[in-house]
Amino acid sequence: MANKESQNIEYKKAWRADCLKVVSAFANSDGGKVLIGVDNNGNPVSLKNMEKLLEDIPNSIRHKLGIIPFVELTDDKTISISIQSSSVPVSYNGKFYIRSGSTLQELQGRELADFLSAKTGHSWDEVIEEQINIQAFDKNVIEKFKKYAVDRIPSISEETEIKTILDKLNLTEKNRFKRAAALLFGNNPQKFYRQSVIRIGKFLSETEIQTMDVVQGSLFSQLENALEILRTKYLVSNIKYEGIHRRDILEYPYEALREAVINALIHRDYSGTSQIQIRVYPDNLKIMNEGKLPPEVPVEKLKTSHLSVPRNTLLAEVFYYAGFIESWGHGTIKIVNKCLQQGLPEPDFREENGVMTVIFYKDKWNENNLKKIGLNERQMKAVMYVKEKGKITNTEYQNYLNTSKRTATNDLEALVKKGLLEKIGTHGRGTYYQIERAIKGQKGQ
Numbered sequence: 001m002a003n004k005e006s007q008n009i010e011y012k013k014a015w016r017a018d019c020l021k022v023v024s025a026f027a028n029s030d031g032g033k034v035l036i037g038v039d040n041n042g043n044p045v046s047l048k049n050m051e052k053l054l055e056d057i058p059n060s061i062r063h064k065l066g067i068i069p070f071v072e073l074t075d076d077k078t079i080s081i082s083i084q085s086s087s088v089p090v091s092y093n094g095k096f097y098i099r100s101g102s103t104l105q106e107l108q109g110r111e112l113a114d115f116l117s118a119k120t121g122h123s124w125d126e127v128i129e130e131q132i133n134i135q136a137f138d139k140n141v142i143e144k145f146k147k148y149a150v151d152r153i154p155s156i157s158e159e160t161e162i163k164t165i166l167d168k169l170n171l172t173e174k175n176r177f178k179r180a181a182a183l184l185f186g187n188n189p190q191k192f193y194r195q196s197v198i199r200i201g202k203f204l205s206e207t208e209i210q211t212m213d214v215v216q217g218s219l220f221s222q223l224e225n226a227l228e229i230l231r232t233k234y235l236v237s238n239i240k241y242e243g244i245h246r247r248d249i250l251e252y253p254y255e256a257l258r259e260a261v262i263n264a265l266i267h268r269d270y271s272g273t274s275q276i277q278i279r280v281y282p283d284n285l286k287i288m289n290e291g292k293l294p295p296e297v298p299v300e301k302l303k304t305s306h307l308s309v310p311r312n313t314l315l316a317e318v319f320y321y322a323g324f325i326e327s328w329g330h331g332t333i334k335i336v337n338k339c340l341q342q343g344l345p346e347p348d349f350r351e352e353n354g355v356m357t358v359i360f361y362k363d364k365w366n367e368n369n370l371k372k373i374g375l376n377e378r379q380m381k382a383v384m385y386v387k388e389k390g391k392i393t394n395t396e397y398q399n400y401l402n403t404s405k406r407t408a409t410n411d412l413e414a415l416v417k418k419g420l421l422e423k424i425g426t427h428g429r430g431t432y433y434q435i436e437r438a439i440k441g442q443k444g445q
Contacts, residue, residue: 004042005102008032013045015079020064025097025104027067027086028115032099034035037078044076053079065090089119090145113271116273124271125180125312131192132177136164138187141218145185148322159346169318180314183219183270190216193270196260198226200236200278219265219315220322226261226278234280248340252285252360256338256347259331260358262324264289266315267356285360302332302349345369365420373418378403379411383420391424391434 005011008030012020015036026032036057037047047053048074056096057079058071067090070082082215089096096107107115117123142165146156156165162185166172171181183189189196198215213233216228231237237248250257264276279286293299294309308329310316319325335358336346345361361369365387370380378401385400386392392400397408412433415421425431 005040007099007101008100010034010039011040011042012036013039014047015057020061021092021104023061023067023069023081023083024065024090024092026083027065027090028096028119029085029099031083031085034081034083035074035078036081042186044078046069047077047079048180050077050079057081075149076373086404087119089116101113123311123313125178125267125314127179128173128176129179129182129192130176132186134163134177136182136187137166137185138218138221139186141185141220144220145318145322148324152321152323170314170319171318178314179270180312180318183315184318185218185220187218188216189218195273195275196270198222198264198276198278200226200229200234202280204282208263223258223261223265223324227258230257230278230280235285239376251362251368252344253338253342256335256360257285257287259325259335259338260287260347260360262319263358266319267291267311269311269354272354283362283366285362287358287360289356290354291356292422293351293356297329299349299351303336303346305329305333335388375415375418376411378407379415382411383415386421386435393429393432395429 012019022034037045039045061069072080074080097104142162144349149156166181171178182192201212202210204210213229215222236251265285270287272290274290277288291311296309297306306329308327320327339347348359350357382397394408398405416423419435424435
């Protein structure tokens with residue numbers, strides 16, 4: 001034999017009770033074989049009571065773990081126990097194990113919660129909340145939802161009762177209410193889930209906070225109130241006139257912020273203890289929520305067409321019925337497009353240590369963004385010069401950056417092609433370069 005233990009093979013000299021732990025781990029993973037009567041080097045050792053073991057082992061596994069393996073005697077007189085991957089979680093003495101390489105790993109905390117959700121096919125928000133009753137729901141929020149959902153659920157009317165609505169939305173089971181119902185329509189979801197709030201802070205630096213707000217209530221209320229607080233208290237609006245019509249343009253696109261907050265609300269991991277955070281810095285804004293992306297949607301795919309794989313399926317469905325999201329995974333693309341339309345840099349999407357972050361940038365001409373779009377050091381200094389002085393000529397570029405006329409011309413033309421500068425004039429001393437006018441107009445300048 002002489003093969004090493006691996007992801008799918010385990011050797012045991014004799015059958016003991018702790019072999020059941022290995023069997024459960026294989027069942028919870030991709031399946032595998034336990035070979036009884038084999039030493040750690042893969043060499044057969046003699047077994048006693050072979051016939052009794054062939055009877056006792058399958059009976060013990062079925063009784064203790066609730067699964068039926070395939071047990072047989074091999075040609076070299078060892079016992080092979082073949083275990084298939086189980087569609088339901090298999091516990092051993094109340095604990096859950098998986099196979100990782102040639103080792104067993106006990107699942108705990110969030111890993112256990114994610115494993116159980118995946119195995120049972122139920123997301124966190126589909127679990128019954130035993131503590132909630134019909135009196136715990138906010139009638140005002142439900143009345144608003146009726147108006148939102150009239151196009152996508154025509155059968156809902158103003159006369160539809162609360163219980164009927166919750167039934168239609170699959171938020172009940174045998175006259176009990178699911179966690180999603182409490183989060184979406186509860187008058188005080190924080191009574192059950194203290195972590196289900198949005199914390200907004202204005203940061204002067206990473207460590208210095210100027211002001212802070214905590215937004216509570218149902219998820220619909222949190223969305224509405226968080227956006228209103230951002231608009232009126234934390235962000236600046238630029239004024240632009242289109243003919244006689246005045247437009248107030250928020251420094252970050254309102255629709256992009258709204259989409260990002262919705263994503264945080266419906267995709268966050270509510271089994272964790274952290275809160276959604278919105279951090280407003282002098283030059284950027286971050287929206288952070290606990291929760292890894294599904295393996296089907298790596299972070300680098302968020303700026304392109306991708307699958308919609310919501311962590312909390314019921315929350316996503318109800319937001320869809322309310323007309324707040326589409327079910328095609330286009331939300332992150334919309335965030336990017338809205339920022340570009342307003343002349344801002346592309347936002348960044350990052351996933352680190354189980355936390356998803358969306359970063360909005362206020363200034364297209366910040367150093368990080370200029371590096372990201374491929375500017376060299378001379379071009380970055382030139383853009384900063386134009387920001388301060390308003391314009392730059394070819395001669396000024398040569399003198400300021402100590403370069404030749406040809407290099408200055410090539411650098412400036414590249415900045416024009418990238419949409420950062422606009423060339424005014426065609427040739428001669430009257431020609432200069434300024435911030436591209438389309439961008440200036442979008443920024444209300």
